[in-house]
Amino acid sequence: MSTGRTSPEKCGLYIVFSCLRVPQLVCIISAFFLVLDMGIRWGDISSWIMFSWCFCIIGTLIIVILELYRFPTDFPFCWYNFSITYACYAALICLSASIFYPITYIKFLPYDATRNRAIAATVFSCIACVVYVMEVACVWECYKLKEIPCFVHxxxxxxxxxxxxxxxxxxxxxxxxxxxxxxxxxxxxxxxxxxxxxxxxxxxxxxxxxxxxxxxxxxxxxxxxxxxxxxxxxxxxxxxxxxxxxxxxxxxxxxxxxxxxxxxxxxxxxxxxxxxxxxxxxxxxxxxxxxxxxxxxxxxxxxxxxxxxxxx
Structure with a gap:
């Protein structure tokens, strides 16, 4: 497959994935700061959930920065495996946070503004999970016919x-x-x-x-x-x-x-x-x-x- 044929295609794919990462960052950051600002003492599970959201924020930011510096073009095989593996883990992280946070904390909160913020954080985490799944699906379809092996696929x-x-x-x-x-x-x-x-x-x-x-x-x-x-x-x-x-x-x-x-x-x-x-x-x-x-x-x-x- 010639360089002239794949370069515009890859550029277009990176633009699509970058557009998906904008809502990922917005949702994860919103969930993180909504819970951070609630002022409730955290337990072990809540601390793990906060760490998970923080991990997704940092990981997604690193990917965006590396894409801006054309790292995927210079190391396509390494990037292909890393980005799809990260997206899979991020989707699972957001899914688990969306499940454990409501059943461990929201049901014990009083019916006030604090509970509404916690529910909003859960909704943002669910949306982020869906967007990460969309990224995995897009990568799967776009690279299905490419000759780049990936164990995660x-x-x-x-x-x-x-x-x-x-x-x-x-x-x-x-x-x-x-x-x-x-x-x-x-x-x-x-x-x-x-x-x-x-x-x-x-x-x-x-x-x-x-x-x-x-x-x-x-x-x-x-x-x-x-x-x-x-x-x-x-x-x-x-x-x-x-x-x-x-x-x-x-x-x-x-x-x-x-x-x-x-x-x-x-x-x-x-x-x-x-x-x-x-x-x-x-x-x-x-x-x-x-x-x-x-x-x-x-x-x-x-x-x-x-x-x-x-x-x-």
């Missing part, structure tokens, strides 16, 4: 993004160390989340042709082994977390009423029992994601695919 790539993101959300809940500290079984669960996150990140970073050729085994078999290990680890974590958090025989609290903080709401946010439940649900969700990932690579191995995964 494949089914296992999207699953890896989801796996690492869910792990980060779990870490946000685990910032409350009282959920697991001084309990070896639960500390093992935390170790599992960390190990699987690192393995998923390594799998994404190693998706390069030069790394693939250095592996002593085929690429699908490598991913198959990683996913199988992650599934086994997540299964042990899910069983231990449920037993030691919700079974009275192991010192757990089977009902929400067992947690005094859940009854006497003196502060906004999620009580310890709700945080335990959230970690259990997210662990189960990530286990299912790893199983889907394992199924994909098992199919690749069975049909004898030796190279990079095909787009799905």
């Amino acid at each position: 494949t089914m296992p790539g999207l699953l890896k993004v989801l796996e690492t993101f869910v792990a980060c959300v779990i870490f946000a809940f685990l910032s409350n160390t009282s959920l697991y500290i001084d309990q070896p079984a639960l500390e093992w669960c935390v170790a599992v989340y960390s190990i699987c996150f690192i393995l998923a990140a390594v799998a994404m970073l190693m998706d390069r042709e030069e790394w693939e050729n250095r592996l002593p085994i085929s690429f699908p078999v490598f991913h198959l082994g990683l996913n199988l290990l992650s599934i086994l680890l997540h299964f042990t974590a899910l069983v231990l977390w449920l037993l030691y958090q919700f079974d009275e025989k192991y010192g757990g609290q089977p009902q929400q009423s067992s947690d005094v903080n859940c009854i006497d709401r003196t502060t906004h946010g999620m009580c310890a029992w709700e945080q335990r439940l959230a970690v259990a649900v997210l662990t189960a969700a990530n286990l299912l994601t790893y199983m889907a990932d394992l199924g994909y690579w098992a199919h690749q191995v069975s049909v004898g695919t030796g190279g990079q995964p095909t787009d799905s």
Whole structure:
């Protein structure tokens, strides 16, 4: 494909993506400052939500600045992978913030101007999520026929993004160390989340042709082994977390009423029992994601695919 043919096309695409990033920035900044100006004491989850919005603001600004300095033109492959991966994570971040903020804070606010500001912040976060999804869809369609490989544009790539993101959300809940500290079984669960996150990140970073050729085994078999290990680890974590958090025989609290903080709401946010439940649900969700990932690579191995995964 000649330079004269692609240059105007790329220029037009960058203009389209820049137009999408204007509402992204407006919505995220609006949500951030609406909550910042409310003057409410933040808990662990609220602080994580504020950090997430701040991360999206900084990340989007960096992308806009780099595009102004023609970085995508000089490093098209690096930029292509970075921008689409960031957009996927930003969409998931805004989606999770739009879910957790209402259920952990808005429902406990009085019906006044503060509640209206919190609702407005949630709406802005939802809009930002939609715009980030639009960016991912536009990139997907515009580059679908281009000869630029991108791991995120494949089914296992999207699953890896989801796996690492869910792990980060779990870490946000685990910032409350009282959920697991001084309990070896639960500390093992935390170790599992960390190990699987690192393995998923390594799998994404190693998706390069030069790394693939250095592996002593085929690429699908490598991913198959990683996913199988992650599934086994997540299964042990899910069983231990449920037993030691919700079974009275192991010192757990089977009902929400067992947690005094859940009854006497003196502060906004999620009580310890709700945080335990959230970690259990997210662990189960990530286990299912790893199983889907394992199924994909098992199919690749069975049909004898030796190279990079095909787009799905």
